[in-house]
Amino acid sequence: MAIALFLALHLLTLIFWSLLCRLGISLADVTDFKSYRIPLAAIVAVFGAQILNALFVMQMAKANMPPNVASLVAWFVQAGLWGSVSVLAISSIIRIPVARSIKVALPTFLGPAATLMLTVYLFKPFVFDAFVVPASSMAPTILGRHLSSVCEECGAPRYGGISPNSPMPDENTEFDMICENFHVTASPTPDKQVYSGDRVLVSKFRKPKRWDLVVFKIPFEPDVLFVKRLVGLPGETITIQDGAVYANGKELVLPPALNGLSYADSFETDWPGHVRLWGNVDKPAKLGEDEYFVLGDNTYNSADSRVWQEQYDDVHHPYGLPKENIIGVVSEIYWPISRWRSF
Numbered sequence: 030m031a032i033a034l035f036l037a038l039h040l041l042t043l044i045f046w047s048l049l050c051r052l053g054i055s056l057a058d059v060t061d062f063k064s065y066r067i068p069l070a071a072i073v074a075v076f077g078a079q080i081l082n083a084l085f086v087m088q089m090a091k092a093n094m095p096p097n098v099a100s101l102v103a104w105f106v107q108a109g110l111w112g113s114v115s116v117l118a119i120s121s122i123i124r125i126p127v128a129r130s131i132k133v134a135l136p137t138f139l140g141p142a143a144t145l146m147l148t149v150y151l152f153k154p155f156v157f158d159a160f161v162v163p164a165s166s167m168a169p170t171i172l173g174r175h176l177s178s179v180c181e182e183c184g185a186p187r188y189g190g191i192s193p194n195s196p197m198p199d200e201n202t203e204f205d206m207i208c209e210n211f212h213v214t215a216s217p218t219p220d221k222q223v224y225s226g227d228r229v230l231v232s233k234f235r236k237p238k239r240w241d242l243v244v245f246k247i248p249f250e251p252d253v254l255f256v257k258r259l260v261g262l263p264g265e266t267i268t269i270q271d272g273a274v275y276a277n278g279k280e281l282v283l284p285p286a287l288n289g290l291s292y293a294d295s296f297e298t299d300w301p302g303h304v305r306l307w308g309n310v311d312k313p314a315k316l317g318e319d320e321y322f323v324l325g326d327n328t329y330n331s332a333d334s335r336v337w338q339e340q341y342d343d344v345h346h347p348y349g350l351p352k353e354n355i356i357g358v359v360s361e362i363y364w365p366i367s368r369w370r371s372f
Contacts, residue, residue, distance in 0.1 A: 261322025
């Protein structure tokens with residue numbers, strides 16, 4: 030789906046660019062040109078600017094700029110790249126002198142603007158939205174800002190979440206990490222390089238089902254988006270025992286991607302005993318008719334239905350995620366390319 034959406038948006042941009050370039054040619058009073066060269070110039074201009082912009086974004090991500098500064102810089106750079114590449118494509122492919130190519134290129138700025146309008150007012154509200162994962166409660170499936178190393182138990186890649194406001198742990202500090210095979214380990218701080226969170230596409234029209242990854246909001250943190258795995262369905266009673274999840278007393282079979290995952294039903298503390306979580310056999314989670322039970326794959330580092338204490342209102346349980354709060358279902362990780370996958 031991500032590929033289809035990517036192609037559709039870029040096809041629209043190519044069409045807009047070609048039409049607007051033709052308009053620019055008329056406005057610049059250019060008569061000596063070949064019409065068949067316009068689509069070729071469109072391909073070079075659109076994809077050339079996109080490739081250069083992607084390279085710039087990769088470098089900017091390493092700089093760890095504040096989000097508001099990064100957004101402002103990105104807008105200026107994108108505009109500059111679009112104009113520069115468009116002028117070069119028009120002058121070299123359509124073979125119009127550079128001075129006139131600048132005038133021809135001016136209307137093409139409306140191309141990405143039109144695509145942006147469609148994205149903001151049609152795709153984002155009703156079809157798809159993009160989301161940067163802020164934390165690693167869903168590691169190793171989806172990663173937030175994190176450190177990386179190799180699992181000492183199985184040799185698989187492992188990840189540990191680190192907040193932008195948290196100091197880098199020193200070499201003698203034990204750092205909690207989880208690997209691709211769901212081994213949870215505590216070890217000295219790994220490689221010092223900090224990696225940014227995954228970027229995901231969220232489908233607005235998919236009906237959530239068990240084991241889907243859902244993006245949602247909670248009333249007591251309305252400005253923050255969360256992503257968790259949907260485990261319990263409306264009307265079910267959810268319990269966790271010996272690492273397995275039960276719905277109405279029947280053990281749920283994990284999907285193959287979660288083989289090795291054992292869910293926690295209590296946390297050890299410095300006090301005697303354990304902290305009992307919602308879903309523990311002593312605290313079953315009985316869901317209402319419009320409530321879901323959600324869990325993080327990084328089971329020992331996830332603030333999910335098991336630990337929620339504040340109620341949404343007088344109707345819903347503290348552990349139940351109301352259906353109306355679900356924004357959509359994660360369909361793909363689209364960035365970084367090395368982590369691309371569909372769900």
